[in-house]
Amino acid sequence: MSEPLTPEQLRSLTPLNVLSEQQWRELRSQLVPQPLLAGQLLFRRGDQARLTCYLLAGELQLQDAEGRAQRVQAGSEISCHPLSPGLPRLHDARAVSDVSVLMIDSATLDRLLTWRLAHQDLLLALQQSGVDVEWLERLLENPLFAKVPPANVQSMLARLQKIELAAGSQIIEEGATGDCCYFLESGRAEVIRGAGSEHQVLAELEVGACFGEEALLADRPRNATVTMVEAGSVLRLDRQDFFALLKAPVVAEVSLGEGARLLTQGAQWLDVRLLEEYEKAHAPQALHMPLQLLRLKARLLERSRTYLCYCDSGKRSSSAVFLLSQLGYSVYALRGGLDVLPAVQRDALLCESGAGYLARSGGRTERSR
Template identity: 80%
Template sequence: MSDPLNPEQLRSLTPLNVLSEQQWRELRSQLVPQPLLTGQLLFRRGDQARLTYYLLAGELSLVDQEGRQQRIGAGSDLSCHPLSPSLPRLHEVRALSDSSVLVLDSATLDRLVTWRLAYQDLLLDLGQEHDELEWLERLLDNPLFAKVPPSNVRAMLARLQRIELAAGSTVLREGESGDCCYFLYSGRAEVMRGADSDQQILAELEVGACFGEEALLADRPRNATVTLLEDGVVLRLDRQDFFALLKAPVVNEVSLGEAARLLSDGGQWLDVRLQEEYECGHALQSLHMPLQLLRLKARLLDKARTYLCYCDSGKRSASAVFLLSQLGFSACSLRNGLDALPAVQRASLLCERGSGYLARSGGRTERSR
């Protein structure tokens, strides 16, 4: 089996190139090139497997329902984007030469991309308020936050209680009931289980680590003792705030038909994907404002209009709607995103050039090319 791809190879693939190295490590088992022999079929037209494909080496043939053929070679601009991403597939894809492809689980990739772009906005905003931005980035890499909306994290940070402790202090003790969890802000901490001669060291915690959450999730006594190895600072989060953190927001969603009605009443499409994705195809008259910059550029929007947010799966647009709603805008999300649209509807909605707007710095927008 081939070795996993390295970061340099991943940085050319959209939207994989926005992920952190921590997220690439989460995908590591999938980041292995798959061989494809000359003439071998990759997928048929109409295929509905929730997989994302990238061409890494060789050349492929994409044939649509009209029999038109498109050739894609590795290293081209087209090869940097997923192959025939719509479901059901619009093309039959075969290898024109011995090739290799990357095959990823679409749901996992979309979750990681949405998380990363949403938290980029949070980090940019909080970077002005927190001296230790590196600590915050480490905190957000914790799997606990994988599905937590950034707005919830923002509220959680305001509720954390800072506690300074000396080396040797016990933060939590095995067998005690759990009424809170902690985050290690500075210093080193040791996790132990058992007592006296049966005591066993389980792990040493790194800065940004969350501990004590298992007792809250399982509603059971603490299963280990955590002690500081040196002077440090921990941040305490109470039980009720912990569960409020995990609660997902409710987002207003609309079908394509409902979106058309809102557009006729003065609404506007808002594309929250990456610019590379936008340039591959976007809705007519849509405004491009990527999720990670949405909070910074929201001042360019009109609170008298309704914004119809869209992305490929609906996850990024749901985060955008929640953020815009907090800022006082009227917004809704295209239900399940572009990927859920039938091929005819998707083709009629998206265009490759023109008829759109890019949000620029300095409080202006300009027509896309």
């Protein structure tokens, strides 16, 4: 199987070359060259498929409605741009020799480009006003900010409070009341649950990471301790600013009907409640990933799949959506949670009981015994 294109190769293709490395990672599954034999058609004139196509190796011929033909060779200036980019296609594209092509979903590419270019304008404006743009670029590479409008980012930056911390400093204490969230600006930090010999390291945070938001979303005490492993700085965002600027655009919600439509397109339920709640009743083939273990188990989820989170009140599922959005997953929360559903709908949804389904490495789903 061919490997995805390298960053060096991507930098020669317009407009892929303006995307960030994080965005290239999001496109990784689509960045694999596809072979085409001499004489085969890549697309026909009038084609409406929303694919952006590049010639990577070999030679193609483009022919328009009047029969005018144009040869395109890999490595030429024209091959660095999409082939016959408008829809419907204005050309037949046929391989003259054996070729290698790249085909990317145009809707996904357009979304990434729109986000990137909008934030480039913001970065330029902030750079001119003296803001540390290098750190901000790393922050904006967090998939969380793919859903945050640039205006919200600018408002958020104006409200952040910087705090310098020494190695070993405790930023968040497990069990404390949550009144803010933080972004790691520099240094390294660990997320720990428990104390003494019973403690468990849940994650090591990278620069740009948002943390402390779960207590705000769930309106519950802090569920872990966050400590600086090395000296650095964090930026504090108050509760009301977090809800106004970040939660609203990031935590996407769907109704039960909208969720049912997404299920027909391959989505999967994600139950973030406790094991006892899940075993009593859960949605058909719902994966069980309790919120307190989600950071550890998220790596078992499939990047290409959409997940629908639910809990009783909707608060735990909101926390799950926020966390998974940071990790780059496509995820929604059931609006209002199970509690707002009429009894007949709730009973129809939670129609399975007992041991359920677990996510395994490699994207496998299996029934627990």
